[in-house]
Amino acid sequence: PRPAGLCGGGTPAARARPLAAQGRGEAAAAAGAAEGREAGNGGGYDGKCVFCRIARQEEPGTALLPCEYEDLVCFRDIRPNAPHHYLVVPVEHMGNCKTLKTEHIPVVKRMMEVGKAVLQKNNFSDLSNIRMGFHWPPFCSISHLHLHVLAPASQLGFLSRLVYRINSYWFITVSVIKYNGKSLNVYAY
Numbered sequence: 001p002r003p004a005g006l007c008g009g010g011t012p013a014a015r016a017r018p019l020a021a022q023g024r025g026e027a028a029a030a031a032g033a034a035e036g037r038e039a040g041n042g043g044g045y046d047g048k049c050v051f052c053r054i055a056r057q058e059e060p061g062t063a064l065l066p067c068e069y070e071d072l073v074c075f076r077d078i079r080p081n082a083p084h085h086y087l088v089v090p091v092e093h094m095g096n097c098k099t100l101k102t103e104h105i106p107v108v109k110r111m112m113e114v115g116k117a118v119l120q121k122n123n124f125s126d127l128s129n130i131r132m133g134f135h136w137p138p139f140c141s142i143s144h145l146h147l148h149v150l151a152p153a154s155q156l157g158f159l160s161r162l163v164y165r166i167n168s169y170w171f172i173t174v175s176v177i178k179y180n181g182k183s184l185n186v187y188a189y
């Protein structure tokens with residue numbers, strides 16, 4: 001079974017969005033494809049993806065927090081598993097952490113920068129007591145790359161501790177990023 005409380009961007013209502021809204025999203029995705037960007041794969045906009053909609057401020061329930069990079073957004077996890085629980089997401093729809101390649105190293109590093117900055121802006125400065133990482137597919141319902149930023153790590157609840165365990169099968173923390181020739185692997189140390 002999938003662990004509870006994963007990837008809580010948006011609202012439950014938004015996840016079960018009715019067809020009318022999806023139709024709008026598909027039209028937008030088609031427009032994106034017409035511009036030469038393939039939605040759902042190599043970037044662009046996927047109207048069925050809640051993180052794409054949040055990044056474009058189309059989800060009134062989720063406010064964007066200040067973020068120093070225009071191609072990234074940051075917001076609070078709607079179902080926080082720690083006193084501080086933020087998500088850092090690229091505006092462009094890009095796949096999950098399994099499909100990262102070397103060219104994504106800079107963006108992953110900037111996502112981590114944003115994660116640290118949002119903690120500091122929210123008066124959490126003990127960077128040794130934080131947890132940042134990706135959910136390893138398929139243990140995540142949203143296939144839009146997103147970095148979980150949790151703090152304090154010492155206050156994660158029991159279930160959260162299981163779900164966000166360092167380098168568990170579900171959750172890959174980012175401290176060291178290595179490239180094995182085919183795909184980007186993200187390791188903690």
Ligand SMILES: [Zn+2]
Nearest residue numbers: 006007135140
């Ligand atoms: Zn996740």
Ligand SMILES: [Zn+2]
Nearest residue numbers: 049052093144
């Ligand atoms: Zn998306």
